[in-house]
Structure formats: structure tokens, C-alpha cells
Amino acid sequence: MTADISNPIIILVDPQLGENIGAAARAMFNLGLNEMRLVKPRDGWPNQAADKNSAGALAQMQPVQVFDTLAEAIADLHYVMAATARPRDMLKPVYTPKSGIKECRTRAAEGQKIGLIFGPERMGLINDAIAKSQGVITIPTNPDFSSLNLAQSVALLAYEWLRDQGKTPDKILNPGDSFPVEQEKLEEFLTRLEEELETRRFFRTEEMRPTMKRNIRNMFTRSDLTDQEVRTLHGMLSALIEQKKPPK
Amino acid sequence: MTADISNPIIILVDPQLGENIGAAARAMFNLGLNEMRLVKPRDGWPNQAADKNSAGALAQMQPVQVFDTLAEAIADLHYVMAATARPRDMLKPVYTPKSGIKECRTRAAEGQKIGLIFGPERMGLINDAIAKSQGVITIPTNPDFSSLNLAQSVALLAYEWLRDQGKTPDKILNPGDSFPVEQEKLEEFLTRLEEELETRRFFRTEEMRPTMKRNIRNMFTRSDLTDQEVRTLHGMLSALIEQKKPPK
Numbered sequence A, B: 001m002t003a004d005i006s007n008p009i010i011i012l013v014d015p016q017l018g019e020n021i022g023a024a025a026r027a028m029f030n031l032g033l034n035e036m037r038l039v040k041p042r043d044g045w046p047n048q049a050a051d052k053n054s055a056g057a058l059a060q061m062q063p064v065q066v067f068d069t070l071a072e073a074i075a076d077l078h079y080v081m082a083a084t085a086r087p088r089d090m091l092k093p094v095y096t097p098k099s100g101i102k103e104c105r106t107r108a109a110e111g112q113k114i115g116l117i118f119g120p121e122r123m124g125l126i127n128d129a130i131a132k133s134q135g136v137i138t139i140p141t142n143p144d145f146s147s148l149n150l151a152q153s154v155a156l157l158a159y160e161w162l163r164d165q166g167k168t169p170d171k172i173l174n175p176g177d178s179f180p181v182e183q184e185k186l187e188e189f190l191t192r193l194e195e196e197l198e199t200r201r202f203f204r205t206e207e208m209r210p211t212m213k214r215n216i217r218n219m220f221t222r223s224d225l226t227d228q229e230v231r232t233l234h235g236m237l238s239a240l241i242e243q244k245k246p247p248k
Helices: A018-030 A048-053 A098-107 A126-129 A150-163 A183-199 A208-221 A225-240 B019-028 B046-055 B098-108 B128-130 B152-163 B183-198 B208-221 B229-242
Strands: A009-013 A036-039 A065-067 A081-083 A114-118 A135-137 B010-011 B035-039 B065-067 B078-085 B115-116 B133-135
Touching: A009 A018, A009 A150, A009 B098, A018 A036, A018 A048, A018 A150, A081 A098, A081 A150, A098 A114, A098 A135, A098 A150, A098 B152, A114 A150, A150 B152, A183 A208, A183 A225, A183 B152, B010 B019, B010 B152, B019 B035, B019 B046, B019 B152, B078 B098, B078 B152, B098 B115, B098 B133, B115 B152, B183 B208, B183 B229
Parallel strands: A009 A036, A009 A114, A036 A065, A081 A114, A081 A135, B010 B035, B010 B115, B035 B065, B078 B115, B078 B133
Antiparallel strands: none
């Protein structure tokens, strides 16, 4: 998304089911990553189940590269993080996705090529693979149910990578062509509404009037009404104040 | 994760394949959410394919509730966000996952019950459903390939919800029992190393010596060596400085 920073390369080590490779490809490409490498895919490559489950992603992404060893797959990279459960018996920094991806981005901004490696389904990465990485990213999961699948893990790290990079504003108020009404027109409606209420003695006491008016105004000013909506409100008000017609 | 804040309820509207309901359940439960509601699941409920694909999540989560209408499914909630593509013809605030979930958390912290609604696979939510929500969360995807699947969408919002709430430290340096070596022992090794290098005239000139020593020290001090590792380094050094033995 940012021209200056290369996206990380997703590396699947010993993946088993083609379906999972395809789902991982779909997830990463959905989120804007387009380079995948495979180390010894069990069922060979290319793989029909992977193609099918990628929903077209594999055909559109950069062609997947296949390697015999992890060492070859990461040979040209500068910084490699292993996405896996917290290793018990290795001295390796363990990051959350947030802090780990931040570290990756810092390095990518310096021109480093980044790799994220993922182990086979259910088993996770073996220690030899983890030892080849500079650090570990562990996705915090429910301790009672932590079987996050491969595509989900890929998706979450890809999402974390892209999370703060998009150009989408945090909040868009007017998704369509509509635009908030000019205050003058809103004021015109509110004044009309108040007058109609006055003539019906809605504001019981002099003391209450200012507070009640303010409360009513707040209801309408808070909601970014459009021009069309204010016209609709006028129409509703007109309808409401008409004399009830006798049933035919 | 935080005792004071209730997690959002995941609501699937008109879900079709049981497999996808199961995958969504697995994803949300992996990430610590445990309440799912369904509105008119096409193939009825309970659903064997859903159970199977949930990898046990559906059996451990709070029992799924099923409703005939979205209105009933959200009746007891205070704030509902629709996860869907940006609606073209409706006046509804559109948030990124980051800002939308932040809004949800702010409200949850006030005691509001939050719902996140998701439409059927491929189709997304219909306008009537979106109209029942207070806002829209749109996950930014690759404009050339935006077919994020249901379980992935659920996973990403669940992840965003939990992202900043965990108690996991951002970085753990010593995952095992190991602990950094005392500086005294590191110094002892470095001094020994320098002496061995001195006796081999490694430091060519007087001028270069301080810089070279500093560079060597930096290599070893930077990496949080453990006691055991320093012992290993001593062993390596001892081995290296031994006379080459003649081949037998």
C-alpha cells in the first residue's frame, strides 16, 4: 500500500492440504499481500485443491515459488519472523502480532526484505525452522481453544501489517452522494417545529421552555441530517399538524 | 478478557453453508468470543456440517441462539455494527475495523451490549439489515480481490476487539527458563577473546584496535546471551585456539 515499503513474503513450511494453501493465498491476497513461497508442499505443486480454494487468488498473485528447504526459501530475505506458538525451549524473542509486525515494518522501511513463516497445519513450526528466524510472533488465542487454522493465522498477520497503512479514513459519515444540510435550513425547520409546538402549548412552563427546546434541538443537530432528510421532516411535520380527517 | 467489559455478540444473518457457520464459530472462539446468534440459517439448526467445521468450538461456546428476524436477534442489544462493504446509497457512518471496534469498546465500557452483524456468504448484508445497525464496519481489502470470506471477516473483527486487551507483553525475550548472563561473566569471556586475538596479532594497528574491539563487543553484548551460551562460547574459543591436530 505504501510505495516505499515492500510487503512481507508469506512462507508456508511443509504445508499439507492444498485446500489450506489455497485458503491462505486467498486470505493474504484479500488483504493486499501477493508473494507466497512454499517449502516442500506434501502433495506437490501446482495443486488443484489449492487453486480451487484460493477463489482465484493464486492465478492473480505473483507466481508461488517452491523450495526444497527453508534455508533456500529465505536466502534472499533480511529478517524472518516465525508465526507459531511460544517456543518452550529456545531463546528467541516472542512478540505479539502488534509488536512483531511493527518490528517488521521498521525494518522494511529501512529496505529490508521481510518473511513471515508458518508451519504445517495443527503442528506448527518445528524448532529447526524457528531457529532460522530472528523472532517469533505468537497470536494470542483462547487458552481453552487455541487451534487457529493456517489461513486465519496468515490473515491476522496480513491484517496487522496493513492495519495502519490504508488510506481509508477512520470514519466516513456520508458514504453516498448526500451531504449534510446547511445549518440555515436546519434552523428553519427547528424554528418551525418550535413554533408549532408553542401554538399547541407543548412547553408547559416558562422555566422549562429553554431546557426542553435545547433537548429537542440536540436530537436533530446530532445526526448530520441531509438536505433531503430535512425536507422529509418538513413533510412529516406538515402531515402531523393537519387536522385529522374524519374517516370516510 | 477484561472482566468489566462484555465481549460483542457475533450475529450471522441468513448464513448459508453450515461449513461457514462452523468456521466462523471456530475463529471467534479461538480469539476469545463465545456468543453467536443466527438469523434464519438456510439449512436449519443444529447443523452437522457446522459442528464438524467448528473443530469443537460450537460444543464449548455458549449455545448458539437462533432467531427468525434480525430485529429479534438484536432486541436486547444497545449498539449494533454491520460488517459489510461500504453501502452506496445509505446515510450511515462507515468505520475502519480499528475505529469501529474502538467505538464499540467505548460503548461496551459504559455497559452497552454490542452486536456485530455479518451477512450471508458472497452477498453481504442487505440494506434492510444495515438500516438496523448504528454503523458500518468495512474491512479494507485488495480492490482487485475483495472476496473476504465470512470466517475471515469474523476473525479479523474479533482480533481487532482483542488486539489491545491481552495481558501478553509486547515482547518476551526469554521464553524458557534461561536468563541473561551476568555482565561480569560476559566481560570475562570478552576479555579472554580479546587476549587470544591480541596474541594472534589480529588487531593490526594501534589506531584500529579500539574501534575493532568495540565492534566485536557490540556483536556479543547486543544479543542477550545466557549463562549457558557464554559457556558454549568459551568452549568454542578453546576449541578454536587449539593446535590443529594432524589427521590420523
